[in-house]
Amino acid sequence: ERLTCPTCACPSRGTRRGNLRKRCTAALRLETIFPKLRVLALTVGESTSMVASLFEIPFRWPPAPQSRPPLRQDKLQATVPTASMTIFALMVSLVCLFVLPTNGATRQLNFSNRTIYGVDSVDYTGMAVSSGDINGDGYPDVIIGANGGDGASNAVVDAGEVYVFFGGPSFSTLSFHASSLDGSNGFTIYGVNSGDSAGISVSSGDVNCDGYADVLIGASLGSGASNGAANTGEAYVVFGKASGWVASVQASSLDGRSGFTIYGVDSGDAAGNGVSRGDVNGDGCVDVLIGVYGGDGSSNSASNTGEVHVVFGKASGWTPSIEASSLDGSNGFTIYGVDSGDWAGRTVSSGDVNGDGYADVLIGVTYGNGPSNNAANTGEMYIVFGKASGWASTFQVSSLDGSNGFIVYGIGFRDNAGRSVSSGDINGDGYADVLMGMPKENPVTDTGEVYVLFGKASGWTASVQVAICRSSSLKSCTIYFVT
Template sequence: MKRRIVIFISLVSAIVLWWASAAYALPDTAEQDDRFGSSAASGDFNGDGYADLAAGVPYEDVGAATDAGAVNVTYGSAGGLAAAGAQLWHQDSGTVLDDAQEGDLFGASVAAADFNKDGFADLAVGAPGEAVLASNGFDAGFAGAVQILYGSAAGLTDAGNQFWHQDSGTVADAVELGDAFGSALAAADFGGSSHADLAVGVVHEELGSGLFQAGAVNVLYGSAGGITDAGNQFWHQDSPGIADTAEHSDSFGARLTAGNFGSDSRADLAVTVFNESIGGVAGAGAVHVIYGSSSGLTSSGSQLWHQDSSGIADSAETWDHFGDSLAAADLGKGTQDDLVVGVPYEDVGTVADAGAVHVIFGYSSGLISSGSQLWHQDSSGIQDTAEPGDLFGSALAAADFGKSTKADLAVGVAAQNAAGGIVDAGAVHVIYAASDGLAATGNAVWDQDSLGIADDAELYDFFGSVLTAGRFGLANQADLAAGVTTEDVGAVSDAGAVNVLYGAADGLASAGNQFWHQDP
């Protein structure tokens, strides 16, 4: 039987001391089961040229509201991420719309982009547990909502913040019990207006009679005034022109990422169908790609990818969950972005749930299977060995960490055992780009017992369960934040933490690495 491990998404902030690693604390107090860093996004919220980090804490208690959720924000600088000016946001902050309530899970997902084209990144925060009063007067629990906080020269502010759900204005569909609107987010310019747009996963959306948890994605477009309902879209597997058919428990929209996979300047959207059955193979998983156009996302040319797709290595197998993680970046072929698809429950040979990652390369005509790659811990030249339950591919982040000008790939192995039999301590593989895509040359493995890395590998830490990248400062290369969402902070169990490794000309290095958590 395949093991199921709850994996959270993470992102954190840090200060760099170039000559040593260090631990830093952020606003609020580390508490049991907060799971700091369960979601993450990187964006320049104050326009100073350095990426800032937003770390979701969806199980944060706000006053008496259990699991209301919060987001910590830390700002980048020439010296890297700095605690100065760090913020804590929740639904009781300032004039933020709505109120912090039990089980809202504010911060379960986050995405950063410039929705109003004012030169400052803005932050979208998912609260999939939000109860929303529907237009018919029904209080729909776990309907879900998304909050938008706008950037400024002073950083994120509550001025003009927005609160979106499926009964907002003309937003498609309607608020319903258990939909979980906001369970996943992705932001990019899908329509070429130069304003970023927002894709919102509604992973438990019911479509028609009996199609419970079939899943859907709402798309809200950006404008000079920010996110708007004008021209909004509602995508699912029964949308005209979209391959396949909506089915019970497919979970379309479980994961989202955006990248420019084709020849034009518009971003495209990749959508995971987590539980999709392929040819009768239950839970094999699939990924839809919906391409951008001058009028926004369009079904024209849309694609459906899975492990039985022509030219894709391996084959669809029961409960592989192809698409359990996604990333997009230019990994070395051409100038288009490429799509990275995690399959953490992939069996490698006879090794159950060892995990694997597919890379599908982008060309002028879009994503093509020719030349696609399959990576795992038994791939030639890759360090370490595939072991049962490692979950290689449980998280992904792609950015230029060094060595070349192309993006490199960080792969979370959240349930990797550390040396000495430390179960599920977690690790991160880094595979660097070459002229023809990713190459094993110079690949590295990091964990909390790596030389110079802050803290120590411990039982059930799940280091690398969340990954995100951004140029936080110090050098011209991107840096990597690795979530340790069940890290014990002092005596506080599962409070959560994030390790930050900084990029350099020769790739990620331990020099100046950081260890972030909420103040115990």
């Protein structure tokens, strides 16, 4: 089985992607990108042959004559390999080392040792994932939610679990079964009560300002401090530390020194369906953001309007638990949605969209109905600007005016804009750009789209209408579409 290439009249031109080991991967994938790939393929082949010989791997270049005529020599002589072509060829040759036969055996890419496996049936391992340097060794650790986990002895049905795998130089050779976590390579966090669904959302951030990332866990079906309010929802914060980890941590054991629990307010709120972090008040400690999509507004008069609790981080003074109802502006605040059925807070994130040094709160509103409530389930997103002080116990989204934040409205009927939200400096200008998923947008039925709204320092209005942005050339209204 000699390495072959479609540029050399290989009969594998029409073969399926699964036969990549029988052909030149780079040439096949890139021949539509590089106009002179037929010539480039020779450079690739020569470099591949050189590297292969160093590893004593049988490889023949050029391949044996085929039925098609060879490349024209005048074209070959007209192209001199550049430095970038040489580097590219070397990279491709390293890839080819994994697809060439070795001593009669086929060497194939194998990433099975980088797959992380859950423990038991219906644990839903991977329901949520995140990362953060929990043990402070300089390597991000992998955080995995398994909201269907049944506790340490499978005795607490659907309590939920979270697995933390420590990163490090030997990460690729570790045992990647969650059942192998023993404190030295990571640990498991177990939920409290049956049906709590701990791990339905996860995140990380240094909430207590000690230099270690803390694990943030949503348990949206938790029933409050005394289990007296069904599906109120809870969130757990497990503090990071350098050492002293054991195989498992019980969320019920959090005592203010090892972490704490945040309890939702009302039955059915489902606090913790989404969790995130960001330094909203700019004091250097990460604040905890908790999505409460089942919240009913400030007076419980608008069913499933949705809310978000923001709990300010601090260096010390933590107690075993915090009631979200106690947030008063000094220790955090609650953001209330607008209309019944909007589900504000189903997803939450943060990012410094206006570049003032404070994290802004991003809130997905999956079932918002647009600026005039005339497009059912169009979807919306709220951006609440961070600031150092002046927070009251509550913030009404209806008060957003461009100076304190703004609303992004989706386009069409049942598009579900805001089903996922995130941020990142996509264009490298120093401002976090807003990403909003719209999974049911319909250029083709439910194809879906993702919008990227560029951040900027000023000039925000109370709302941004994606339908208007779509045809706008204004930088303040730049939207990318992925269809």
